[in-house]
Amino acid sequence: xSDLPRFVEILEEGPREGFQAEPPGIPVAAKLELxxxxxxxxxxxxxxxxxxxxxxxxxxxxxxxxxxxxxxxxGVRYRGMWxxxxxxxxxxxxxxxxxxxxxxxxxxxFLFKNNNRTPEQYLAEQEQMLDLFEAHGLKNGPxxxxxxxxxxxxxxxxxxRVVERTAPLLDLLAARGHTPSHVTLCDTIGSATPEAVRRAxxxxxxxxxxxxxxLHLHDTRGLGLxxxxxxxxxxxxxxxxxxxxLGGCPFAGNAAAAGNIATEELVLLCESMGLATxxxxxxxxxxxxxxxxxxxxxxxxxxxxxGLFQPNPARA
Amino acid sequence: xSDLPRFVEILEEGPREGFQAEPPGIPVAAKLELxxxxxxxxxxxxxxxxxxxxxxxxxxxxxxxxxxxxxxxxGVRYRGMWxxxxxxxxxxxxxxxxxxxxxxxxxxxFLFKNNNRTPEQYLAEQEQMLDLFEAHGLKNGPxxxxxxxxxxxxxxxxxxRVVERTAPLLDLLAARGHTPSHVTLCDTIGSATPEAVRRAxxxxxxxxxxxxxxLHLHDTRGLGLxxxxxxxxxxxxxxxxxxxxLGGCPFAGNAAAAGNIATEELVLLCESMGLATxxxxxxxxxxxxxxxxxxxxxxxxxxxxxGLFQPNPARA
Numbered sequence: 001x002s003d004l005p006r007f008v009e010i011l012e013e014g015p016r017e018g019f020q021a022e023p024p025g026i027p028v029a030a031k032l033e034l035x036x037x038x039x040x041x042x043x044x045x046x047x048x049x050x051x052x053x054x055x056x057x058x059x060x061x062x063x064x065x066x067x068x069x070x071x072x073x074x075g076v077r078y079r080g081m082w083x084x085x086x087x088x089x090x091x092x093x094x095x096x097x098x099x100x101x102x103x104x105x106x107x108x109x110f111l112f113k114n115n116n117r118t119p120e121q122y123l124a125e126q127e128q129m130l131d132l133f134e135a136h137g138l139k140n141g142p143x144x145x146x147x148x149x150x151x152x153x154x155x156x157x158x159x160x161r162v163v164e165r166t167a168p169l170l171d172l173l174a175a176r177g178h179t180p181s182h183v184t185l186c187d188t189i190g191s192a193t194p195e196a197v198r199r200a201x202x203x204x205x206x207x208x209x210x211x212x213x214x215l216h217l218h219d220t221r222g223l224g225l226x227x228x229x230x231x232x233x234x235x236x237x238x239x240x241x242x243x244x245x246l247g248g249c250p251f252a253g254n255a256a257a258a259g260n261i262a263t264e265e266l267v268l269l270c271e272s273m274g275l276a277t278x279x280x281x282x283x284x285x286x287x288x289x290x291x292x293x294x295x296x297x298x299x300x301x302x303x304x305x306x307g308l309f310q311p312n313p314a315r316a
Numbered sequence: 317x318s319d320l321p322r323f324v325e326i327l328e329e330g331p332r333e334g335f336q337a338e339p340p341g342i343p344v345a346a347k348l349e350l351x352x353x354x355x356x357x358x359x360x361x362x363x364x365x366x367x368x369x370x371x372x373x374x375x376x377x378x379x380x381x382x383x384x385x386x387x388x389x390x391g392v393r394y395r396g397m398w399x400x401x402x403x404x405x406x407x408x409x410x411x412x413x414x415x416x417x418x419x420x421x422x423x424x425x426f427l428f429k430n431n432n433r434t435p436e437q438y439l440a441e442q443e444q445m446l447d448l449f450e451a452h453g454l455k456n457g458p459x460x461x462x463x464x465x466x467x468x469x470x471x472x473x474x475x476x477r478v479v480e481r482t483a484p485l486l487d488l489l490a491a492r493g494h495t496p497s498h499v500t501l502c503d504t505i506g507s508a509t510p511e512a513v514r515r516a517x518x519x520x521x522x523x524x525x526x527x528x529x530x531l532h533l534h535d536t537r538g539l540g541l542x543x544x545x546x547x548x549x550x551x552x553x554x555x556x557x558x559x560x561x562l563g564g565c566p567f568a569g570n571a572a573a574a575g576n577i578a579t580e581e582l583v584l585l586c587e588s589m590g591l592a593t594x595x596x597x598x599x600x601x602x603x604x605x606x607x608x609x610x611x612x613x614x615x616x617x618x619x620x621x622x623g624l625f626q627p628n629p630a631r632a
Contacts, residue, residue: 167455191625193588194545209409221579221625222618223588226541258618265538272509272539280514300618302574303540309537311471 007235008270008277009045009214012262014291015066016081017046018246021259022295024058027067028065030294035066037287039073042279047079047240048096051087058076067094085132092136100133100141100178102126104165106304109150111190123168130176142182142214159203166204170211182214182238187227190220190258194230201234202257214238217261219245219300225269226260232273241266244288244299251271262301264288268308282308306315321553324586324593325361325530329576330607331382332363332397334562334572337575338611340374344381346610350408351382353603354559358595359535363395363556364412367403383410401448408452415459416449416494418442423467426504430629446492451612458498458530464516464536466507467578467586475519482520497552503543506536506574510546530554533577535561535616537613540577541585557582560604560615578617580604584624595601598624 015035019026031048047183063080070078077097082088091098103113103126108119115122117266147154148162166183185200201213215231217224217239225276228239240260244308247259264284270277270292288304298305330350334344347364354362365379366388379396386394393413398404407414419442422429424435432436463470463479480630489496501516517529531547531553533540544555545570563575568624580600586593604620614621 030362150625150627152627153629155629189625190622193585195588195590201348219618221584222578223541225539225587226545226585229532229542229545258622262538269470269509269539269542272511276509302535302616306506306536306574309466309505311466313469 003235004232004273004275005086005235007237008266008275009238010043010263010266010277010279011079011238011240012046012243012263013240014038014243014246016050016079017240017260018291020057020059021247022049024061026059026294027179028062028069031066032070034243034287034291034294035078036071036073037290038284039076041284041287042076042277043284044278045077049080049094051080051082051090051094052084053124064090064094068095069259070141073156080120085129088129088132098136098138099181100130100138100177102129102141102169102173103144105146105149106157106162106165106168106232107154109153110151113153119165119168123172124155126169127172130172130178132280133200133279134176139177140179142184143173143180143187144184144216146186147185148185148186149196150189150192152189154192156196157200159199162200163203163207167207170208180211180214183208183272184214184216184238184240186216187218187220188216188219192217192227193223197227197230198234201231201236204234205235212237212286214240218258219261220258225265227244228261228266228269232275243284244291244301244304246291246295246299259300262288262299262303264301265303268303318608319551320548320589320591321354321551322592323553324509324591325580326359326579326582326593326595327395327554327556328359328362328559328579329556330354330562330579331558332366332395333556333576334558334560336373336375337563338375340377342375342610344378345386347382348386350559350603350607350610351394352387353606354600355392357600357603358593360391360594361395363397364434365396365410367396367398367406367410367428368400380406380410383412397423399588401445404445404448404629414440414452414454414537415497416446416454417460418445418457418485418489419460419462420485421462421476422481423463423470425469426463426467429469434486435481439488442485443488446488446494450474450492454497455493456497459489459496460498460500460502460532462502462504464501465503465509466505467510468505472507472512473516478516479519483523486524498528499524500530500532500554500556502532503534503536504532508533508543509539513543513546514550517547517552521551528553530556532556534574535577536574540574541581544577544582544585545561548586548591551624555582559600560607560617560620562607562611562615575616578604578615578619578628581619584619605617
């Protein structure tokens with residue numbers, strides 16, 4: 001029997017992780033145009049904004065305005081992101097469709113360098129976030145595991161450590177009656193390889209056979225879609241991806257970090273394997289041109305550059 | 317048991333297919349510098365030039381000069397390419413390390429549009445080429461199958477047709493006492509997907525279980541490395557690839573055709589799977605910068621842009 005999922009969920013990260021990596025100054029109207037065009041492609045979930053410090057991340061200072069003014073298409077969930085209790089409270093007030101998202105880092109060094117927390121301290125904060133989610137009626141969200149494949153300080157991450165750092169979070173959620181929608185393994189620093197994806201996913205599946213797994217991949221070193229293929233074959237049923245490959249991760253301590261895998265290339269891969277995504281690929285490829293106009297440069301997507309394969313029998 | 321090859325052979329196509337897609341005017345000295353730098357990376361086979369019409373392809377008018385002046389490193393084979401008897405005779409006189417290469421097209425329409433030949437006419441010419449190869453002491457070369465996955469006129473290619481168009485060539489070679497080194501399935505127009513690679517390779521393996529298979533992939537729509545992964549898992553033991561992703565296929569009737577998969581990204585994929593290539597990846601990544609200086613623009617390689625993943629424990 002195949003491990004392939006029947007339907008692949010995609011969380012579009014372009015307007016959030018993508019624009020977050022751009023210089024400040026993209027007009028709200030342009031962001032809204034992109035989000036609304038993405039919603040017309042069949043994408044069911046779009047991450048619209050980060051509710052983070054306006055000083056540290058002026059690119060996202062318009063989060064409330066985006067949330068308040070975006071035209072909502074029925075059936076589409078408009079997501080938001082945050083890094084702190086205060087950020088969550090802003091997001092909760094914004095009216096976006098939030099998920100009860102918790103996180104852990106597979107690399108303790110990365111966690112300490114980026115969050116100044118030990119795993120125990122960070123877990124305690126996650127428990128406080130869970131209190132807050134429950135108070136706002138949110139439950140059963142995803143669990144994000146950062147640096148699940150590699151860390152820019154520690155190097156390759158042992159799959160056993162992914163399990164070790166995921167377990168306390170899943171135990172906490174189980175004790176509180178939550179069923180996590182997904183464990184999302186994140187290639188935070190862009191070092192994932194297909195084999196690393198298989199090993200990490202295999203370890204998580206071995207420990208929690210019924211837990212759906214998602215992947216947050218970057219195409220930093222050209223293996224992003226190969227990692228997605230390996231992930232699909234291991235049963236990954238959800239991906240974070242970014243239209244055109246827009247974006248990067250400014251927190252990863254690596255100036256060369258590339259954006260997420262391109263949503264349209266992921267959809268092409270899924271379609272070629274007979275896996276449904278609900279997305280109109282031709283329409284999505286057209287939206288890449290809009291994203292490129294907004295950022296004023298070509299995006300990494302090769303599919304968008306070449307266009308869909310359209311044989312022309314009339315010329316034969 | 318795994319189908320994975322133990323060692324992956326790579327034919328470097330940058331100086332040939334890559335430069336062929338560039339505007340004329342690259343100095344011979346620059347081409348020699350690239351070829352010689354590639355030879356220092358451990359690459360064992362480098363395609364150096366096409367012996368084709370100087371009028372139609374002025375980019376390759378220096379083929380003889382390249383062949384005559386390239387500094388040869390021991391153990392490296394310096395390949396050449398041709399499209400006609402006359403071209404082969406030029407190549408044979410050049411002193412390059414030639415292979416007795418024959419070809420067929422899986423798409424009859426593509427063959428007719430590009431070569432003005434029926435499959436029968438083209439096969440008859442291949443037999444004449446074989447006479448010529450034998451007269452020059454060449455045997456047991458590869459068989460290239462163009463449009464093995466798709467055709468810009470006919471669309472997707474049925475794997476049964478790949479077998480059907482490969483069979484007469486393999487029969488001819490067997491009758492003449494040749495053992496083809498590889499059947500090389502070519503993604504001539506850049507439409508291959510991992511599933512298409514699996515299906516075509518599966519059909520060829522089913523018919524000729526002991527025949528080594530190679531892949532000539534392009535990264536036109538972002539799935540090139542995912543196709544390579546699928547190919548490796550099906551036992552592909554040889555790839556054509558191009559440093560930095562240099563190049564394209566000007567004959568494919570598609571202005572958006574991208575270059576071959578980037579050699580360094582393929583080597584990274586192989587290394588991550590524990591497959592030997594004999595290539596020094598760090599050194600190869602450095603050569604991309606030289607190739608970029610020669611063509612005067614960034615090449616598509618993402619690995620070259622990001623650099624190798626080098627964790628820095630000292631910063632931890």
